[in-house]
Amino acid sequence: MSIVANAAGVEVMQSPLAAHGKTIPAERLGLLTQTDPAIGIRAIRRRYEEDGYVWLKGLLPRAEVIDFRRWVFARLADTGLLAPGYDLALGIAAVGSVDWNLANRMMMSLVRSAAYEGFCAQPKLVRFMDAFLQGISYLHKRKLMRYVQPGTAMATPAHYDLVYLRGGTSRLVTAWIPIGDIPAEMGGLVYLEGSHALGRRMEADFQANSGTLSPEERISAYNSQMAEGGWISKDLPDIAERFNARWLAADYEAGDVVLHSPYIIHAATNNEDRTRRLRLSTDIRYQNVDDEIDARWSNHWSLGDML
Template identity: 55%
Template sequence: MSTQMRSLSLVSNGYTLSQSPQRLGWLEPTDPASPLEQLREKYRAHGYLWLKGILDRDRVLAFRRRFFELLQVSGMLAPATDPVEGLYSGQIEQKELAHQLFMEFHRSPAYEAFCTSPEIIKFYQAFLDGPVYLHKRKLIRYNVPGDAKTTGAHYDLVYLRGGTDRLCSSWIPLGDIPVEVGGLVYLEGSDALGRKMEAEFSLKNADLPPEERISAFNKNMREGWLTSDLPELAERIQSRWLIADYEAGDMVVHSPYMIHAATVNYDALNRIRLSTDIRYQRSDDAIDMRWKNHYFPGDML
């Protein structure tokens, strides 16, 4: 669908993407039942697989409900609404409590169970052709409507340089995330650019002490982010940001070199954007030991 057919406001950290429609496109969906070699080939060629409906939609929604049921005491949800809708109240009255419960949820067996759903494990075992390992550091993100701060352009290996680069990120919408709700946007064809940038960073970082060399925050990096100016990056490399209407049940698998970012949640219905991002790799490949702990704010990853 053309972006003009639906008037979209696409903004990321103050930069407007929708002003340059020629720099926008749509993410290409993939049937998870496609033959394995086809999936691998597509992943190699595009740097991502948007696996439509690979997860059980009801299970994803039940997990969404669980999250919002736990956090609703913080005042996050509009009064007298069903938690599964995740409708924003307009302000989080008890911010500290929300944070505490949010962190608690990261450590819950329910979250672990969700991230190790049989469909996910089965997919990765086949895709990576062997036993797989899930990084313990896993992230849940909620983005309330109107929050101007979003994920800047980056590729994941910047944060995961201490192990193999044969790892896959899973970005999982926990609920429907149409473009307006501010999901991930992917820079078309950027896996190759990410590889080139990483090779350049490796040269620059070569003389740094080992810990600093792999840090996303060393003097050669920009806090891990390549830029906040998404339109300029797309223009510079003559590419397009690919947007999508994600649905509960989908999972995007992206390569550690694929450049992505997020846009502001402008949902007219006031839905909070909820998602998780987790990383799988083969268990016999080198593991970045810095990811062996639960996520905590300021963990410098």
């Protein structure tokens, strides 16, 4: 575990977190607030509106999440990604070479599989999202599942999600689901505290300045007014200093679900797990079925689809 209690009994971050060659200073790190799903949907919705996220502890059956993790890695075993001799649910990364062409093909197959669709649309999650969205929830067809090797520099830069979903409603909810335990040092999502208000201002500024763009460019994260790939920055310490905010991290566990606003700024950090576990997670998007849907998200995720 990377979060421990200090001498005063206060929980603090034990391990440094880094991304893109920059370490986040301890004074710019904080802890995500847990929410017990048993507090009820109204209280959950209120926390989401206030904080821009809600970290739901144990919403999904832990054993089923672990079983799905094992299933995914069983199908990736032939790529050289997994070390032999271990329970595949552990997801221990191999040291040797990986057949990346095969790995990429397998991932594109997995996100189209009935098993993955069933995991994302499991009844408990669907019922919860219907209640949360106060109507029939629509799960976008484009769903992403990612694995991250330990000891690599791969980490998602800081961004907010609406940049990639401007073709539909802004009343979106992202569900980020750790597929297995993901303590902070494995590089789970970190959120810039209070930044859902900042994201709204950034988006308003973009809309005000996008009059010269074509309709196609206006909804694209890759237009001339956006940073590379729609990112805000790769420099997480600089963002925290610039906005006088903390990055909030957590020790996530299998069964947890984090819902976050399309405006909240978030990123990932490096996977520095000492036991060489692969980080595996999925991020999926929901909205009320009555709201406008971004047609670009009605196709399966494909590598290089520019979304």
